[in-house]
Amino acid sequence: MSRLKELRTPIFWAEGHPGKLNRESWVIEVSGLCANPRTFTWPEFIALPKSIADARLTSVTRFSVQGRWGGVKVADLLDAVQADSGSRYVRFWSYRMIYDTTIPIEVALRERTLLAYEFDGESLEEDYGGPVRGFCPYLWGYKSAKSVVKVEVTDDCISGFWKQQGYPDEALIRAGKVCDMNQSGRLRPIPDGEVIRFLDE
Protein backbone atom coordinates (compact mmCIF):
# COMPACT_ATOMS: atom_id res chain seq x y z
CA MET A 1 0.00 0.00 0.00
CA SER A 2 1.29 3.48 -0.80
CA ARG A 3 2.39 5.81 1.97
CA LEU A 4 -0.35 8.35 1.11
CA LYS A 5 -2.94 5.59 1.36
CA GLU A 6 -1.48 4.28 4.63
CA LEU A 7 -1.90 7.78 6.03
CA ARG A 8 -5.54 7.68 4.82
CA THR A 9 -5.06 10.83 2.79
CA PRO A 10 -8.44 11.86 1.34
CA ILE A 11 -8.74 11.56 -2.45
CA PHE A 12 -10.40 14.39 -4.37
CA TRP A 13 -11.56 14.12 -7.96
CA ALA A 14 -14.22 16.78 -8.46
CA GLU A 15 -14.36 15.95 -12.18
CA GLY A 16 -14.40 12.17 -11.58
CA HIS A 17 -11.54 9.69 -11.13
CA PRO A 18 -9.49 9.41 -14.32
CA GLY A 19 -8.99 5.63 -14.05
CA LYS A 20 -5.72 3.95 -14.95
CA LEU A 21 -3.21 6.32 -16.58
CA ASN A 22 -0.12 5.37 -18.56
CA ARG A 23 3.03 6.90 -17.13
CA GLU A 24 5.36 5.96 -19.98
CA SER A 25 3.23 7.63 -22.66
CA TRP A 26 2.35 10.71 -20.55
CA VAL A 27 3.17 14.06 -22.16
CA ILE A 28 3.18 17.51 -20.57
CA GLU A 29 2.67 20.60 -22.69
CA VAL A 30 4.36 23.75 -21.39
CA SER A 31 3.26 26.75 -23.39
CA GLY A 32 1.82 30.26 -23.33
CA LEU A 33 4.07 33.26 -22.74
CA CYS A 34 7.49 31.73 -23.37
CA ALA A 35 10.17 31.79 -26.05
CA ASN A 36 10.46 28.03 -26.33
CA PRO A 37 7.09 26.23 -25.78
CA ARG A 38 7.58 22.48 -25.55
CA THR A 39 5.79 19.23 -25.06
CA PHE A 40 7.81 16.99 -22.78
CA THR A 41 7.60 13.24 -23.17
CA TRP A 42 7.84 11.31 -19.91
CA PRO A 43 11.55 10.45 -20.36
CA GLU A 44 12.28 14.10 -21.22
CA PHE A 45 10.33 15.31 -18.22
CA ILE A 46 12.00 13.07 -15.65
CA ALA A 47 15.39 13.95 -17.12
CA LEU A 48 14.88 17.50 -15.79
CA PRO A 49 16.61 18.22 -12.46
CA LYS A 50 14.81 16.47 -9.61
CA SER A 51 13.96 18.33 -6.42
CA ILE A 52 12.56 17.15 -3.12
CA ALA A 53 10.25 19.35 -1.07
CA ASP A 54 9.61 18.20 2.49
CA ALA A 55 6.29 19.93 2.83
CA ARG A 56 2.56 19.70 3.45
CA LEU A 57 -0.43 19.58 1.19
CA THR A 58 -3.17 21.34 3.17
CA SER A 59 -6.79 21.37 2.08
CA VAL A 60 -9.44 23.96 2.78
CA THR A 61 -11.55 20.89 3.61
CA ARG A 62 -9.31 20.61 6.68
CA PHE A 63 -6.69 17.96 6.20
CA SER A 64 -2.94 18.27 5.92
CA VAL A 65 -0.39 15.64 4.89
CA GLN A 66 3.37 15.91 5.04
CA GLY A 67 6.01 14.01 3.13
CA ARG A 68 8.93 14.30 0.77
CA TRP A 69 7.34 15.34 -2.49
CA GLY A 70 9.69 14.66 -5.38
CA GLY A 71 9.53 16.18 -8.81
CA VAL A 72 10.55 19.08 -11.00
CA LYS A 73 10.49 22.61 -9.65
CA VAL A 74 8.06 24.71 -11.64
CA ALA A 75 10.89 27.28 -11.70
CA ASP A 76 13.12 24.79 -13.55
CA LEU A 77 10.32 23.93 -15.95
CA LEU A 78 9.69 27.60 -16.74
CA ASP A 79 13.43 28.04 -17.24
CA ALA A 80 13.44 25.20 -19.76
CA VAL A 81 10.80 26.95 -21.89
CA GLN A 82 12.24 30.43 -21.31
CA ALA A 83 9.09 31.88 -19.82
CA ASP A 84 8.73 35.59 -20.55
CA SER A 85 9.91 37.61 -17.59
CA GLY A 86 7.11 39.79 -16.38
CA SER A 87 4.45 37.13 -16.98
CA ARG A 88 1.95 37.15 -14.16
CA TYR A 89 0.38 33.71 -13.73
CA VAL A 90 0.84 30.01 -14.26
CA ARG A 91 -2.15 27.86 -15.06
CA PHE A 92 -2.22 24.08 -14.57
CA TRP A 93 -4.56 21.77 -16.47
CA SER A 94 -5.50 18.29 -15.33
CA TYR A 95 -6.10 15.23 -17.47
CA ARG A 96 -9.11 15.70 -19.79
CA MET A 97 -8.78 19.50 -19.36
CA ILE A 98 -11.83 19.82 -17.06
CA TYR A 99 -9.99 20.86 -13.90
CA ASP A 100 -7.65 23.82 -14.08
CA THR A 101 -6.22 26.23 -11.58
CA THR A 102 -4.10 29.38 -11.80
CA ILE A 103 -1.48 30.72 -9.36
CA PRO A 104 0.60 33.90 -9.37
CA ILE A 105 3.97 33.34 -11.03
CA GLU A 106 5.87 34.48 -7.93
CA VAL A 107 4.27 31.61 -6.00
CA ALA A 108 4.91 29.19 -8.88
CA LEU A 109 8.61 30.16 -8.82
CA ARG A 110 9.06 29.50 -5.10
CA GLU A 111 11.40 26.78 -3.88
CA ARG A 112 8.82 24.15 -2.97
CA THR A 113 6.33 24.54 -5.83
CA LEU A 114 6.73 21.42 -7.95
CA LEU A 115 5.32 19.25 -10.61
CA ALA A 116 5.53 16.25 -8.30
CA TYR A 117 5.73 12.63 -9.36
CA GLU A 118 6.79 11.04 -6.05
CA PHE A 119 5.75 11.03 -2.41
CA ASP A 120 8.21 9.62 0.14
CA GLY A 121 10.18 8.02 -2.68
CA GLU A 122 7.18 6.22 -4.21
CA SER A 123 5.72 7.02 -7.62
CA LEU A 124 2.43 8.88 -7.29
CA GLU A 125 -0.53 6.68 -8.09
CA GLU A 126 -3.59 7.87 -10.02
CA ASP A 127 -5.66 8.40 -6.84
CA TYR A 128 -3.23 11.12 -5.73
CA GLY A 129 -2.59 12.73 -9.10
CA GLY A 130 -0.06 10.45 -10.74
CA PRO A 131 1.79 10.32 -13.00
CA VAL A 132 2.48 13.97 -12.14
CA ARG A 133 0.65 16.71 -10.25
CA GLY A 134 1.06 20.30 -9.26
CA PHE A 135 2.24 20.65 -5.67
CA CYS A 136 2.15 24.07 -4.02
CA PRO A 137 2.42 23.98 -0.21
CA TYR A 138 1.95 27.76 0.09
CA LEU A 139 -1.72 27.72 -0.94
CA TRP A 140 -4.80 25.61 -0.22
CA GLY A 141 -4.73 22.20 -1.91
CA TYR A 142 -7.17 23.16 -4.65
CA LYS A 143 -4.25 25.00 -6.30
CA SER A 144 -2.33 21.70 -6.58
CA ALA A 145 -3.91 20.26 -9.76
CA LYS A 146 -3.65 16.50 -10.12
CA SER A 147 -2.56 14.54 -13.21
CA VAL A 148 -1.25 17.58 -15.03
CA VAL A 149 -1.16 17.55 -18.83
CA LYS A 150 -0.55 21.22 -19.51
CA VAL A 151 1.19 24.16 -17.84
CA GLU A 152 0.51 27.57 -19.30
CA VAL A 153 2.31 30.85 -18.66
CA THR A 154 -0.24 33.64 -18.87
CA ASP A 155 -1.10 37.19 -17.89
CA ASP A 156 -4.72 36.33 -17.22
CA CYS A 157 -6.05 35.25 -13.89
CA ILE A 158 -8.89 32.97 -14.93
CA SER A 159 -11.01 31.49 -12.18
CA GLY A 160 -10.37 27.77 -12.01
CA PHE A 161 -12.66 24.79 -12.24
CA TRP A 162 -16.25 25.83 -11.65
CA LYS A 163 -16.62 23.63 -8.59
CA GLN A 164 -14.07 25.78 -6.85
CA GLN A 165 -16.17 28.92 -7.22
CA GLY A 166 -16.88 30.08 -3.74
CA TYR A 167 -13.32 29.32 -2.63
CA PRO A 168 -11.20 32.46 -2.84
CA ASP A 169 -8.94 32.57 -5.89
CA GLU A 170 -5.91 33.69 -3.89
CA ALA A 171 -6.23 30.48 -1.79
CA LEU A 172 -4.13 31.77 1.12
CA ILE A 173 -4.02 29.24 3.93
CA ARG A 174 -5.91 30.65 6.92
CA ALA A 175 -5.45 29.89 10.60
CA GLY A 176 -7.80 27.26 11.96
CA LYS A 177 -7.73 23.56 12.70
CA VAL A 178 -6.89 20.76 10.31
CA CYS A 179 -6.67 16.98 10.60
CA ASP A 180 -2.99 16.03 10.61
CA MET A 181 -2.95 12.87 8.49
CA ASN A 182 0.58 12.13 9.74
CA GLN A 183 -0.90 11.80 13.22
CA SER A 184 -3.92 9.64 12.43
CA GLY A 185 -6.06 12.64 11.56
CA ARG A 186 -5.61 14.41 14.91
CA LEU A 187 -7.23 17.86 14.80
CA ARG A 188 -4.51 20.48 15.23
CA PRO A 189 -4.30 24.28 15.02
CA ILE A 190 -2.39 25.98 12.18
CA PRO A 191 -1.28 29.59 11.72
CA ASP A 192 -1.89 31.58 8.53
CA GLY A 193 0.30 30.60 5.57
CA GLU A 194 2.24 27.48 4.67
CA VAL A 195 1.88 24.81 7.34
CA ILE A 196 5.40 24.23 8.60
CA ARG A 197 4.60 24.05 12.30
CA PHE A 198 1.36 23.44 14.12
CA LEU A 199 0.48 25.88 16.87
CA ASP A 200 0.48 23.05 19.43
CA GLU A 201 4.07 22.01 18.69
Ligand SMILES: Nc1nc2c(c(=O)[nH]1)N[C@H]1C(S)=C(S)[C@@H](COP(=O)(O)O)O[C@H]1N2
Ligand atom coordinates in the same frame (compact mmCIF):
# COMPACT_ATOMS: atom_id res chain seq x y z
N1 LIG B 1 -7.73 17.29 -11.18
C1 LIG B 1 -8.01 17.57 -9.92
N2 LIG B 1 -7.03 18.10 -9.14
C2 LIG B 1 -7.29 18.41 -7.85
C3 LIG B 1 -8.58 18.23 -7.30
C4 LIG B 1 -9.59 17.70 -8.14
O1 LIG B 1 -10.74 17.53 -7.74
N3 LIG B 1 -9.26 17.37 -9.43
N4 LIG B 1 -8.84 18.58 -5.99
C5 LIG B 1 -7.91 19.54 -5.38
C6 LIG B 1 -8.07 19.63 -3.94
S1 LIG B 1 -9.45 20.48 -3.39
C7 LIG B 1 -7.15 19.14 -3.07
S2 LIG B 1 -7.24 19.43 -1.42
C8 LIG B 1 -6.06 18.29 -3.54
C9 LIG B 1 -6.21 16.93 -2.88
O2 LIG B 1 -5.22 16.05 -3.28
P1 LIG B 1 -5.38 14.51 -2.96
O3 LIG B 1 -6.64 14.04 -3.63
O4 LIG B 1 -4.15 13.89 -3.52
O5 LIG B 1 -5.47 14.38 -1.46
O6 LIG B 1 -6.05 18.11 -4.95
C10 LIG B 1 -6.45 19.22 -5.69
N5 LIG B 1 -6.28 18.91 -7.09
Ligand SMILES: [Mo]
Ligand atom coordinates in the same frame (compact mmCIF):
# COMPACT_ATOMS: atom_id res chain seq x y z
MO1 LIG C 1 -9.16 20.58 -1.06
